[in-house]
Amino acid sequence: xxxxxxxHPSRTxxxxxxxxxxxxxxxxVVERTVNLYVDWLGSALGGKGxxxxxxxxxxxxxxxxxxxxxxxGRR
Numbered sequence: 001x002x003x004x005x006x007x008h009p010s011r012t013x014x015x016x017x018x019x020x021x022x023x024x025x026x027x028x029v030v031e032r033t034v035n036l037y038v039d040w041l042g043s044a045l046g047g048k049g050x051x052x053x054x055x056x057x058x059x060x061x062x063x064x065x066x067x068x069x070x071x072x073g074r075r
Contacts, residue, residue, distance in 0.1 A: 047053040
């Protein structure tokens, strides 16, 4: 499939997001989004410093090597 810049999915999503009005989002969608965010935040905070989480973080840093996410030396 050959997409042009005008029908690229990212452009379609960006146009939708740019014109979205909060009041147009159904209340159940907002409520579910808040619940998922709070659940994620609690998990992230609860896992901070836990051995498995720190092990994965060390692995990710090692896999990244000497590069930061911005392509510069390690920070």
